[in-house]
Amino acid sequence: MTPATPTDRLEPLIWLPPSIATGATAAPVQTGATTLARTDGTKITLDIPLFWYDPPWHHAEPKLADVVAKTVAQLGVVVTALGRDLAAIGDKSTFHQTNYAGGSNSDSATACVLRRLPRTVPYRPERYGLYDSDFDDAMIIDVRLVVNRDDDGRFAFAPEQIARWEATPDGSPIAEGARIPSSNFPPDVPAIEKLTSKLQQLRILSPTAAVFVSMSPYRLDQELPTVLKQNPDGVILRADDNRISGLMLAAMTRRARQWMKHERVADMPLWIVPGEISADDAAKLVALGASGVAIDHWCDPIINQATDATDHSSAARLGYKSIRSSQEAVLVDLVHYHLDDAMVRFKGLSDAMSSLPSEERIGTFDAAWSKALGVRQVSFGVQP
Amino acid sequence: MPEGPPNSADTPSSSGDFVVSAEHRFSMADMDDRSLREAIAAVSVSASDEKLTQVHVTDASGQHHALMRMNHPVRIQVDGPLGDYAFAFCAEADIRMTGSVGNGVAEGLINGAVRIRGDAGVGAGAAMTGGTLAIYGTAGDRCAAAMRGGGVFVRGNVGDQCGVGAIGGMIVIGGDAGERVGDAMSNVTVFIRGKVKSMAAGVVEAPLRKREQLRLGLLLINASIRGDAKEFRRIVPEAMLLAEEASRREVNPNWR
Numbered sequence: 131m132t133p134a135t136p137t138d139r140l141e142p143l144i145w146l147p148p149s150i151a152t153g154a155t156a157a158p159v160q161t162g163a164t165t166l167a168r169t170d171g172t173k174i175t176l177d178i179p180l181f182w183y184d185p186p187w188h189h190a191e192p193k194l195a196d197v198v199a200k201t202v203a204q205l206g207v208v209v210t211a212l213g214r215d216l217a218a219i220g221d222k223s224t225f226h227q228t229n230y231a232g233g234s235n236s237d238s239a240t241a242c243v244l245r246r247l248p249r250t251v252p253y254r255p256e257r258y259g260l261y262d263s264d265f266d267d268a269m270i271i272d273v274r275l276v277v278n279r280d281d282d283g284r285f286a287f288a289p290e291q292i293a294r295w296e297a298t299p300d301g302s303p304i305a306e307g308a309r310i311p312s313s314n315f316p317p318d319v320p321a322i323e324k325l326t327s328k329l330q331q332l333r334i335l336s337p338t339a340a341v342f343v344s345m346s347p348y349r350l351d352q353e354l355p356t357v358l359k360q361n362p363d364g365v366i367l368r369a370d371d372n373r374i375s376g377l378m379l380a381a382m383t384r385r386a387r388q389w390m391k392h393e394r395v396a397d398m399p400l401w402i403v404p405g406e407i408s409a410d411d412a413a414k415l416v417a418l419g420a421s422g423v424a425i426d427h428w429c430d431p432i433i434n435q436a437t438d439a440t441d442h443s444s445a446a447r448l449g450y451k452s453i454r455s456s457q458e459a460v461l462v463d464l465v466h467y468h469l470d471d472a473m474v475r476f477k478g479l480s481d482a483m484s485s486l487p488s489e490e491r492i493g494t495f496d497a498a499w500s501k502a503l504g505v506r507q508v509s510f511g512v513q514p
Numbered sequence: 515m516p517e518g519p520p521n522s523a524d525t526p527s528s529s530g531d532f533v534v535s536a537e538h539r540f541s542m543a544d545m546d547d548r549s550l551r552e553a554i555a556a557v558s559v560s561a562s563d564e565k566l567t568q569v570h571v572t573d574a575s576g577q578h579h580a581l582m583r584m585n586h587p588v589r590i591q592v593d594g595p596l597g598d599y600a601f602a603f604c605a606e607a608d609i610r611m612t613g614s615v616g617n618g619v620a621e622g623l624i625n626g627a628v629r630i631r632g633d634a635g636v637g638a639g640a641a642m643t644g645g646t647l648a649i650y651g652t653a654g655d656r657c658a659a660a661m662r663g664g665g666v667f668v669r670g671n672v673g674d675q676c677g678v679g680a681i682g683g684m685i686v687i688g689g690d691a692g693e694r695v696g697d698a699m700s701n702v703t704v705f706i707r708g709k710v711k712s713m714a715a716g717v718v719e720a721p722l723r724k725r726e727q728l729r730l731g732l733l734l735i736n737a738s739i740r741g742d743a744k745e746f747r748r749i750v751p752e753a754m755l756l757a758e759e760a761s762r763r764e765v766n767p768n769w770r
Contacts (some may be wrong), residue, residue: 219700255660255679256641256679257622257640257641257660258660258662258681260622260641261622261624262583262622262624262641263607264602291679295661297680297683304681304682304700304701305681305700305701305751305753306753306754306757308700308753310679310681310698310700311679311698313678313679313698314635315634315674316640317637317640317655317656317659317660317678317679318599318618318621318636318638318640318656318659319617319618319636319637320617320635320636320654320655322615327578327579327597327598327599327616327617328598328599328618329598330578330579331579331582331598331602331618332612334547334579334583335581335583335602335603373743396727510754
């Protein structure tokens with residue numbers, strides 16, 4: 131049994147093999163690793179261009195969420211978490227303390243260098259749950275200029291989320307247990323044109339991290355140029371709150387990359403949060419110009435199933451619910467069940483396309499897609 | 515932002531307790547911020563809880579991001595001004611500064627105290643979780659935004675949306691407040707002496723009880739702000755007031 135396969139939203143895009151004249155027979159040995167650079171020149175290695183943007187950690191107990199975070203990150207996926215998402219007050223999560231030698235794609239030169247698991251710190255406008263220790267050893271600081279939605283679609287934080295972050299007693303929750311409204315801009319920044327100082331502050335607070343800005347794509351032409359002028363180390367486009375068509379998703383990615391070229395930051399990391407996505411879609415977004423793709427659609431079910439999985443494990447049925455090692459083994463299996471097939475496919479496609487020039491990687495039979503995205507149309511002489 | 519009163523930072527109550535003779539002196543003209551933080555962190559801590567080791571930082575000239583994440587139990591006097599995000603995420607230290615600061619002063623303050631004898635920009639004390647931020651001049655928009663604990667004291671006026679998104683702690687305003695005081699605020703009490711341009715939906719003015727007068731009086735003394743607690747009014751989230759009344763089984767005096 132494998133997880134449900136999502137629809138290929140970018141199905142009209144097809145993978146192109148190398149042309150005969152190139153003589154390419156196979157992809158060269160690839161590490162899959164890429165390097166990010168902060169504006170101050172600090173280099174950050176990314177093992178695989180996949181990330182878990184907004185995990186619903188409050189759907190599982192902290193100790194279960196901690197194991198899931200660690201296991202997913204050990205696959206090279208950049209995982210978003212605050213310390214308080216994964217550990218009670220006074221504790222430290224194992225995810226935040228574990229070193230690893232890189233994902234399975236790491237080359238021999240970097241394989242022996244131990245580093246912290248790849249982690250994003252969500253720097254929400256409200257900063258609920260954020261503590262100064264979150265800045266230590268982070269890979270990405272994500273300055274979120276996007277408003278948070280709760281599970282019901284409101285612009286709010288769920289009471290359970292706030293209770294986890296702020297360690298409020300069950301009997302006296304904040305706001306009497308009501309939802310806490312969310313906002314979309316840091317209150318200590320006077321205007322978007324003044325964001326540079328905030329980004330620089332975060333580079334100082336977290337010397338190991340690249341400082342990204344998350345934004346929604348719906349006013350891309352008005353807002354992205356302004357954001358780019360603030361010199362972030364990367365941009366994340368959050369397009370998962372509406373179900374947009376595959377063509378619009380692809381066009382958005384292309385358009386954002388064009389803006390980056392226009393603003394003379396052509397190589398700036400561009401991470402996309404697409405919502406439901408297949409492994410092929412994720413690889414195609416990379417071919418279209420994305421430097422990272424969110425796989426929340428693959429990962430969220432893990433955290434949503436973590437409690438049930440550990441409750442129904444053999445050890446739990448025998449009454450050994452508190453044995454951490456047995457719980458951990460169940461969760462590790464759950465992570466691999468949900469991610470292995472998709473990640474293998476993604477890595478395979480990524481390796482294959484990396485041997486081709488960027489403009490030769492994908493094409494389409496569809497004239498509208500070809501025109502909108504500027505990719506090669508394959509027509510075999512048939513006029514549309 | 516409303517017009518502020520004259521800066522009353524030189525009142526005896528706010529200036530008398532500043533460092534007079536420092537044991538350690540550093541100049542920001544000679545050191546970068548990292549070196550300065552390392553030098554202060556290396557200063558030996560006083561054995562007495564009553565008298566902290568005194569550090570004097572001179573020649574500040576509006577630098578941004580100064581002295582962030584200081585976590586050392588010493589008293590630091592800074593001769594300002596400083597720019598944005600000064601003293602962010604500090605703990606343990608008792609910081610006193612003369613001169614104005616930019617935006618986001620004492621963001622994420624954990625504990626200890628930051629006292630500013632000057633004006634502050636927008637978002638002063640944003641997301642602080644504990645400690646005391648006292649501003650003896652005026653503060654800009656969104657003062658104490660998303661505050662999670664501790665206390666913010668402003669002797670003068672504050673701008674719009676004071677306390678927006680705050681979920682814990684207490685705010686004391688000696689002057690006037692701008693639009694939408696207490697926007698999206700939960701579990702927070704605002705004490706204010708002056709006028710309020712407008713209150714946000716869901717917050718109400720509530721009577722200041724005897725017990726709160728005493729509490730406020732002590733807090734004003736602690737923040738070195740002169741004033742009689744009786745002159746202040748209390749603004750709280752409506753839900754908080756209802757819960758407070760329900761827990762005390764009280765009847766609103768107006769209904770009697």
